[in-house]
Amino acid sequence: MQGNFFDFVGGSVGKWKVTGIETLTGDALEPVTHLSVISSDLIQLEHNGLWRIKAFTSNVRYAEKTDRVKLAAVQAELGRPNSTCAAFIPIRKTEAWWALAQDERRRIFGAQSHHTEIGLNYLPAIARKLYHCRDIGQPFDFVTWFEYAPADEPLFDKLLDSLRTTEEWKYVDREVDIRLTLIPN
Amino acid sequence: MQGNFFDFVGGSVGKWKVTGIETLTGDALEPVTHLSVISSDLIQLEHNGLWRIKAFTSNVRYAEKTDRVKLAAVQAELGRPNSTCAAFIPIRKTEAWWALAQDERRRIFGAQSHHTEIGLNYLPAIARKLYHCRDIGQPFDFVTWFEYAPADEPLFDKLLDSLRTTEEWKYVDREVDIRLTLIPN
DSSP states (O other): OOSSEEEEEEESOSSEEEEEEEEEESOOOOOOSEEEEEEEOSSOOOOSSSEEEEEEOOSOSSOOHHHHHHHHHHOOOSOOTTOOEEEEEEEEEOHHHHHSOHHHHHHIIIIITOHHHHHHTTTTTSEEEEEEOGGGTOSSSEEEEEEEOGGGHHHHHHHHHHHHTSSGGGGEEEEEEEEEEEOOO | OOSSEEEEEEESOSSEEEEEEEEEESOOOOOOSEEEEEEEOSSOOOOSSSEEEEEEOOSOSSOOHHHHHHHHHHOOOSOOTTOOEEEEEEEEEOHHHHTSOHHHHHHIIIIITOHHHHHHTTTTTSEEEEEEOGGGTOSSSEEEEEEEOGGGHHHHHHHHHHHHTSSGGGGEEEEEEEEEEEOOO
16 A cells, blocks of 8 residues: 555445535546545555546645645644535546646636635635546546535535636536535444 | 556666666665666556666646746757667655645745756757656656767766756755666667
8 A cells, every 4th residue: 555545436335425426527427326435556456336536645736835824724634523525526627737837827726716715715614635646547637525514515515616617627628526425334 | 558657677678778877865776787668557567677667757847838938949859869878867855845835846946946947958969758756656756767869978967967966956865877878779
Protein backbone atom coordinates (compact mmCIF):
# COMPACT_ATOMS: atom_id res chain seq x y z
CA MET A 1 0.00 0.00 0.00
CA GLN A 2 1.40 3.40 -0.91
CA GLY A 3 -1.09 5.24 1.27
CA ASN A 4 -2.10 7.88 -1.28
CA PHE A 5 -4.08 5.61 -3.64
CA PHE A 6 -7.78 4.86 -3.32
CA ASP A 7 -10.28 2.83 -5.33
CA PHE A 8 -13.81 4.23 -5.55
CA VAL A 9 -15.92 1.19 -6.38
CA GLY A 10 -19.54 1.44 -7.51
CA GLY A 11 -21.58 -1.75 -7.17
CA SER A 12 -24.13 -3.54 -5.04
CA VAL A 13 -22.17 -3.57 -1.78
CA GLY A 14 -20.36 -0.96 0.27
CA LYS A 15 -20.46 1.31 3.27
CA TRP A 16 -22.23 4.09 1.40
CA LYS A 17 -25.73 3.76 -0.07
CA VAL A 18 -26.41 5.71 -3.26
CA THR A 19 -29.40 8.06 -2.91
CA GLY A 20 -29.07 9.78 -6.28
CA ILE A 21 -26.95 9.94 -9.42
CA GLU A 22 -27.10 13.00 -11.66
CA THR A 23 -25.04 13.35 -14.83
CA LEU A 24 -24.42 17.05 -15.35
CA THR A 25 -22.07 16.95 -18.34
CA GLY A 26 -20.83 14.21 -20.66
CA ASP A 27 -21.28 10.47 -20.37
CA ALA A 28 -23.11 8.91 -17.42
CA LEU A 29 -21.66 6.26 -15.11
CA GLU A 30 -23.47 2.94 -14.95
CA PRO A 31 -26.09 3.13 -12.15
CA VAL A 32 -25.13 1.47 -8.87
CA THR A 33 -26.76 1.16 -5.44
CA HIS A 34 -23.63 1.29 -3.28
CA LEU A 35 -20.17 2.83 -3.20
CA SER A 36 -16.98 1.73 -1.41
CA VAL A 37 -13.84 3.75 -0.83
CA ILE A 38 -10.90 1.37 -0.52
CA SER A 39 -7.30 2.13 0.39
CA SER A 40 -5.43 0.76 -2.60
CA ASP A 41 -2.26 1.07 -4.65
CA LEU A 42 -1.10 1.62 -8.17
CA ILE A 43 -1.48 -1.93 -9.37
CA GLN A 44 -4.55 -3.28 -7.59
CA LEU A 45 -6.95 -4.07 -10.45
CA GLU A 46 -9.54 -6.44 -9.01
CA HIS A 47 -12.76 -5.08 -7.55
CA ASN A 48 -16.21 -6.37 -6.80
CA GLY A 49 -18.18 -3.58 -8.45
CA LEU A 50 -19.64 -2.48 -11.78
CA TRP A 51 -17.01 0.20 -12.11
CA ARG A 52 -13.96 1.49 -10.29
CA ILE A 53 -12.22 4.84 -10.37
CA LYS A 54 -8.64 4.81 -9.07
CA ALA A 55 -7.32 8.11 -7.74
CA PHE A 56 -4.59 9.51 -5.50
CA THR A 57 -4.04 12.37 -3.11
CA SER A 58 -1.15 14.68 -4.00
CA ASN A 59 0.41 18.00 -3.11
CA VAL A 60 -1.69 21.15 -3.43
CA ARG A 61 -1.66 22.32 -7.04
CA TYR A 62 -3.24 25.80 -7.02
CA ALA A 63 -3.98 27.09 -3.50
CA GLU A 64 -1.75 29.97 -2.50
CA LYS A 65 -0.29 30.65 0.91
CA THR A 66 -2.92 33.16 2.09
CA ASP A 67 -5.78 30.87 0.99
CA ARG A 68 -4.15 27.86 2.63
CA VAL A 69 -3.89 29.67 5.95
CA LYS A 70 -7.57 30.62 5.74
CA LEU A 71 -8.55 27.07 4.76
CA ALA A 72 -6.48 25.46 7.50
CA ALA A 73 -8.20 27.61 10.12
CA VAL A 74 -11.70 26.38 9.28
CA GLN A 75 -11.60 23.18 7.26
CA ALA A 76 -12.88 19.92 8.74
CA GLU A 77 -11.62 16.35 8.37
CA LEU A 78 -13.61 13.53 6.82
CA GLY A 79 -15.22 10.98 9.12
CA ARG A 80 -17.07 13.24 11.57
CA PRO A 81 -19.80 11.22 13.34
CA ASN A 82 -22.57 13.65 12.27
CA SER A 83 -21.49 13.69 8.64
CA THR A 84 -23.64 10.81 7.45
CA CYS A 85 -24.19 12.36 4.00
CA ALA A 86 -21.57 12.37 1.28
CA ALA A 87 -21.21 13.34 -2.36
CA PHE A 88 -18.80 11.72 -4.81
CA ILE A 89 -18.24 14.00 -7.80
CA PRO A 90 -15.86 12.85 -10.55
CA ILE A 91 -14.94 15.58 -13.04
CA ARG A 92 -13.04 15.81 -16.31
CA LYS A 93 -11.74 19.04 -17.80
CA THR A 94 -11.21 19.77 -21.50
CA GLU A 95 -7.94 19.44 -23.39
CA ALA A 96 -8.06 23.24 -23.73
CA TRP A 97 -7.79 23.54 -19.93
CA TRP A 98 -4.78 21.21 -19.73
CA ALA A 99 -3.04 23.00 -22.57
CA LEU A 100 -3.08 26.27 -20.60
CA ALA A 101 0.04 27.46 -18.76
CA GLN A 102 0.07 27.37 -14.94
CA ASP A 103 -0.58 31.13 -14.60
CA GLU A 104 -3.51 30.95 -17.03
CA ARG A 105 -5.13 28.09 -15.09
CA ARG A 106 -4.40 29.84 -11.83
CA ARG A 107 -5.99 33.07 -13.13
CA ILE A 108 -9.21 31.23 -14.08
CA PHE A 109 -9.19 29.22 -10.85
CA GLY A 110 -8.44 32.23 -8.66
CA ALA A 111 -9.17 35.70 -9.92
CA GLN A 112 -12.04 34.82 -12.25
CA SER A 113 -13.63 31.91 -10.42
CA HIS A 114 -12.82 32.50 -6.74
CA HIS A 115 -12.87 28.71 -6.37
CA THR A 116 -11.26 28.76 -2.90
CA GLU A 117 -13.23 31.77 -1.67
CA ILE A 118 -16.52 30.12 -2.61
CA GLY A 119 -15.46 27.00 -0.75
CA LEU A 120 -14.45 28.98 2.34
CA ASN A 121 -18.02 30.20 2.77
CA TYR A 122 -19.19 26.64 3.36
CA LEU A 123 -16.57 25.55 5.88
CA PRO A 124 -16.53 23.82 8.29
CA ALA A 125 -20.04 22.46 7.54
CA ILE A 126 -18.81 20.75 4.34
CA ALA A 127 -15.65 18.62 4.60
CA ARG A 128 -13.88 18.04 1.30
CA LYS A 129 -11.07 15.93 -0.11
CA LEU A 130 -9.62 16.03 -3.62
CA TYR A 131 -8.14 13.03 -5.43
CA HIS A 132 -6.31 13.13 -8.78
CA CYS A 133 -6.67 10.58 -11.59
CA ARG A 134 -5.90 12.24 -14.93
CA ASP A 135 -2.26 11.10 -15.01
CA ILE A 136 -3.14 7.44 -14.47
CA GLY A 137 -5.45 6.96 -17.44
CA GLN A 138 -8.81 7.09 -15.65
CA PRO A 139 -11.98 8.37 -17.38
CA PHE A 140 -11.99 11.48 -15.14
CA ASP A 141 -9.33 14.02 -14.12
CA PHE A 142 -10.33 14.42 -10.46
CA VAL A 143 -12.79 13.09 -7.96
CA THR A 144 -13.92 15.16 -5.02
CA TRP A 145 -15.44 13.63 -1.91
CA PHE A 146 -17.65 15.80 0.32
CA GLU A 147 -19.14 14.97 3.73
CA TYR A 148 -21.79 16.87 5.68
CA ALA A 149 -24.69 16.45 8.10
CA PRO A 150 -28.12 15.70 6.53
CA ALA A 151 -29.39 19.17 7.52
CA ASP A 152 -26.58 20.77 5.48
CA GLU A 153 -27.56 19.26 2.12
CA PRO A 154 -29.30 22.48 0.92
CA LEU A 155 -26.12 24.40 1.85
CA PHE A 156 -24.06 21.90 -0.12
CA ASP A 157 -26.34 22.29 -3.16
CA LYS A 158 -25.79 26.04 -2.96
CA LEU A 159 -22.01 25.52 -2.91
CA LEU A 160 -22.22 23.42 -6.08
CA ASP A 161 -24.50 25.97 -7.79
CA SER A 162 -21.91 28.67 -7.10
CA LEU A 163 -19.00 26.60 -8.41
CA ARG A 164 -20.85 25.46 -11.52
CA THR A 165 -21.47 29.03 -12.70
CA THR A 166 -17.78 30.01 -12.52
CA GLU A 167 -15.47 30.60 -15.49
CA GLU A 168 -13.52 27.50 -14.42
CA TRP A 169 -16.56 25.25 -14.92
CA LYS A 170 -16.72 26.15 -18.64
CA TYR A 171 -13.74 23.81 -18.94
CA VAL A 172 -15.57 20.87 -17.34
CA ASP A 173 -16.68 18.40 -20.03
CA ARG A 174 -17.73 15.48 -17.81
CA GLU A 175 -19.31 15.67 -14.36
CA VAL A 176 -21.37 13.13 -12.43
CA ASP A 177 -22.83 13.93 -9.00
CA ILE A 178 -23.47 10.86 -6.79
CA ARG A 179 -25.14 11.42 -3.43
CA LEU A 180 -24.69 8.95 -0.60
CA THR A 181 -25.71 8.14 2.94
CA LEU A 182 -23.62 6.19 5.42
CA ILE A 183 -25.04 2.75 6.22
CA PRO A 184 -25.10 2.41 10.06
CA ASN A 185 -22.89 -0.36 11.48
CA MET B 1 -0.62 1.27 -22.96
CA GLN B 2 -1.71 4.66 -21.67
CA GLY B 3 0.95 6.51 -23.64
CA ASN B 4 2.19 8.73 -20.81
CA PHE B 5 3.93 6.05 -18.72
CA PHE B 6 7.55 5.00 -19.13
CA ASP B 7 9.85 2.52 -17.35
CA PHE B 8 13.48 3.55 -17.01
CA VAL B 9 15.31 0.26 -16.51
CA GLY B 10 18.91 0.05 -15.38
CA GLY B 11 20.67 -3.26 -16.04
CA SER B 12 23.05 -5.04 -18.36
CA VAL B 13 21.12 -4.54 -21.62
CA GLY B 14 19.56 -1.57 -23.37
CA LYS B 15 19.89 0.98 -26.13
CA TRP B 16 21.89 3.37 -23.94
CA LYS B 17 25.35 2.56 -22.55
CA VAL B 18 26.18 4.08 -19.17
CA THR B 19 29.39 6.17 -19.27
CA GLY B 20 29.20 7.54 -15.74
CA ILE B 21 27.08 7.56 -12.58
CA GLU B 22 27.50 10.33 -10.02
CA THR B 23 25.46 10.51 -6.83
CA LEU B 24 25.18 14.19 -5.92
CA THR B 25 22.83 13.99 -2.93
CA GLY B 26 21.30 11.15 -0.93
CA ASP B 27 21.40 7.43 -1.63
CA ALA B 28 23.11 6.04 -4.72
CA LEU B 29 21.43 3.81 -7.31
CA GLU B 30 22.91 0.36 -7.83
CA PRO B 31 25.57 0.61 -10.59
CA VAL B 32 24.48 -0.60 -14.04
CA THR B 33 26.10 -0.69 -17.47
CA HIS B 34 23.01 -0.02 -19.61
CA LEU B 35 19.70 1.84 -19.50
CA SER B 36 16.45 1.22 -21.39
CA VAL B 37 13.50 3.58 -21.75
CA ILE B 38 10.36 1.53 -22.31
CA SER B 39 6.84 2.73 -23.12
CA SER B 40 4.83 1.21 -20.29
CA ASP B 41 1.70 1.62 -18.20
CA LEU B 42 0.57 1.89 -14.61
CA ILE B 43 0.60 -1.80 -13.83
CA GLN B 44 3.55 -3.22 -15.76
CA LEU B 45 5.86 -4.56 -13.03
CA GLU B 46 8.21 -6.96 -14.76
CA HIS B 47 11.54 -5.76 -16.04
CA ASN B 48 14.89 -7.29 -16.92
CA GLY B 49 17.11 -4.90 -14.99
CA LEU B 50 18.64 -4.31 -11.56
CA TRP B 51 16.24 -1.44 -10.93
CA ARG B 52 13.36 0.32 -12.58
CA ILE B 53 11.92 3.80 -12.13
CA LYS B 54 8.36 4.23 -13.43
CA ALA B 55 7.36 7.78 -14.37
CA PHE B 56 4.80 9.66 -16.45
CA THR B 57 4.51 12.80 -18.51
CA SER B 58 1.85 15.26 -17.36
CA ASN B 59 0.62 18.79 -17.88
CA VAL B 60 3.00 21.68 -17.23
CA ARG B 61 3.05 22.44 -13.50
CA TYR B 62 4.96 25.75 -13.16
CA ALA B 63 5.84 27.32 -16.52
CA GLU B 64 3.88 30.49 -17.21
CA LYS B 65 2.52 31.64 -20.54
CA THR B 66 5.39 34.01 -21.46
CA ASP B 67 8.01 31.37 -20.63
CA ARG B 68 6.10 28.72 -22.55
CA VAL B 69 6.04 30.89 -25.66
CA LYS B 70 9.80 31.46 -25.37
CA LEU B 71 10.44 27.76 -24.78
CA ALA B 72 8.24 26.65 -27.67
CA ALA B 73 10.19 28.89 -30.04
CA VAL B 74 13.55 27.25 -29.36
CA GLN B 75 13.13 23.87 -27.70
CA ALA B 76 14.11 20.68 -29.49
CA GLU B 77 12.54 17.24 -29.52
CA LEU B 78 14.24 14.10 -28.27
CA GLY B 79 15.62 11.66 -30.84
CA ARG B 80 17.69 14.01 -33.04
CA PRO B 81 20.23 11.96 -35.04
CA ASN B 82 23.21 13.98 -33.71
CA SER B 83 22.11 13.71 -30.09
CA THR B 84 23.99 10.55 -29.22
CA CYS B 85 24.67 11.65 -25.64
CA ALA B 86 22.03 11.62 -22.92
CA ALA B 87 21.73 12.22 -19.20
CA PHE B 88 19.17 10.57 -16.94
CA ILE B 89 18.80 12.56 -13.71
CA PRO B 90 16.30 11.34 -11.10
CA ILE B 91 15.62 13.88 -8.33
CA ARG B 92 13.74 13.94 -5.05
CA LYS B 93 12.73 17.09 -3.20
CA THR B 94 12.25 17.47 0.55
CA GLU B 95 8.93 17.26 2.38
CA ALA B 96 9.41 20.98 3.14
CA TRP B 97 9.20 21.69 -0.61
CA TRP B 98 6.00 19.70 -1.06
CA ALA B 99 4.40 21.34 1.97
CA LEU B 100 4.75 24.78 0.36
CA ALA B 101 1.78 26.47 -1.31
CA GLN B 102 1.77 26.79 -5.11
CA ASP B 103 2.77 30.47 -5.06
CA GLU B 104 5.67 29.76 -2.67
CA ARG B 105 6.98 26.96 -4.90
CA ARG B 106 6.48 29.13 -7.97
CA ARG B 107 8.37 32.02 -6.34
CA ILE B 108 11.38 29.80 -5.61
CA PHE B 109 11.18 28.16 -9.03
CA GLY B 110 10.73 31.44 -10.89
CA ALA B 111 11.78 34.67 -9.24
CA GLN B 112 14.56 33.27 -7.05
CA SER B 113 15.86 30.43 -9.17
CA HIS B 114 15.12 31.49 -12.78
CA HIS B 115 14.83 27.79 -13.56
CA THR B 116 13.25 28.35 -16.99
CA GLU B 117 15.52 31.28 -17.89
CA ILE B 118 18.62 29.22 -17.12
CA GLY B 119 17.28 26.45 -19.31
CA LEU B 120 16.49 28.82 -22.18
CA ASN B 121 20.17 29.76 -22.50
CA TYR B 122 20.99 26.18 -23.46
CA LEU B 123 18.31 25.61 -26.06
CA PRO B 124 18.11 24.18 -28.65
CA ALA B 125 21.46 22.41 -28.06
CA ILE B 126 20.08 20.51 -25.06
CA ALA B 127 16.73 18.71 -25.53
CA ARG B 128 14.89 17.98 -22.30
CA LYS B 129 11.88 15.97 -21.13
CA LEU B 130 10.43 15.85 -17.62
CA TYR B 131 8.66 12.81 -16.14
CA HIS B 132 6.83 12.71 -12.79
CA CYS B 133 6.94 9.86 -10.28
CA ARG B 134 6.31 11.23 -6.78
CA ASP B 135 2.58 10.44 -6.82
CA ILE B 136 3.12 6.80 -7.75
CA GLY B 137 5.35 5.77 -4.86
CA GLN B 138 8.71 5.78 -6.62
CA PRO B 139 11.99 6.55 -4.78
CA PHE B 140 12.29 9.87 -6.67
CA ASP B 141 9.88 12.75 -7.41
CA PHE B 142 10.94 13.43 -11.01
CA VAL B 143 13.27 12.15 -13.64
CA THR B 144 14.63 14.42 -16.35
CA TRP B 145 16.02 13.10 -19.59
CA PHE B 146 18.43 15.27 -21.59
CA GLU B 147 19.87 14.68 -25.09
CA TYR B 148 22.70 16.52 -26.83
CA ALA B 149 25.56 16.10 -29.28
CA PRO B 150 28.89 14.88 -27.80
CA ALA B 151 30.48 18.30 -28.41
CA ASP B 152 27.82 19.91 -26.21
CA GLU B 153 28.64 17.97 -23.03
CA PRO B 154 30.66 20.88 -21.50
CA LEU B 155 27.67 23.17 -22.21
CA PHE B 156 25.38 20.67 -20.52
CA ASP B 157 27.66 20.52 -17.46
CA LYS B 158 27.46 24.31 -17.27
CA LEU B 159 23.65 24.16 -17.35
CA LEU B 160 23.65 21.71 -14.43
CA ASP B 161 26.15 23.84 -12.47
CA SER B 162 23.82 26.83 -12.85
CA LEU B 163 20.72 24.91 -11.75
CA ARG B 164 22.45 23.27 -8.79
CA THR B 165 23.37 26.62 -7.24
CA THR B 166 19.79 27.95 -7.31
CA GLU B 167 17.54 28.45 -4.29
CA GLU B 168 15.31 25.65 -5.68
CA TRP B 169 18.12 23.08 -5.42
CA LYS B 170 18.36 23.58 -1.64
CA TYR B 171 15.16 21.51 -1.59
CA VAL B 172 16.73 18.59 -3.49
CA ASP B 173 17.58 15.75 -1.09
CA ARG B 174 18.38 13.00 -3.60
CA GLU B 175 19.98 13.40 -7.01
CA VAL B 176 21.80 10.91 -9.23
CA ASP B 177 23.35 11.93 -12.56
CA ILE B 178 23.71 9.09 -15.08
CA ARG B 179 25.47 9.84 -18.37
CA LEU B 180 24.78 7.74 -21.44
CA THR B 181 25.76 7.22 -25.04
CA LEU B 182 23.52 5.76 -27.70
CA ILE B 183 24.62 2.32 -28.89
CA PRO B 184 24.67 2.39 -32.73
CA ASN B 185 22.21 0.01 -34.43
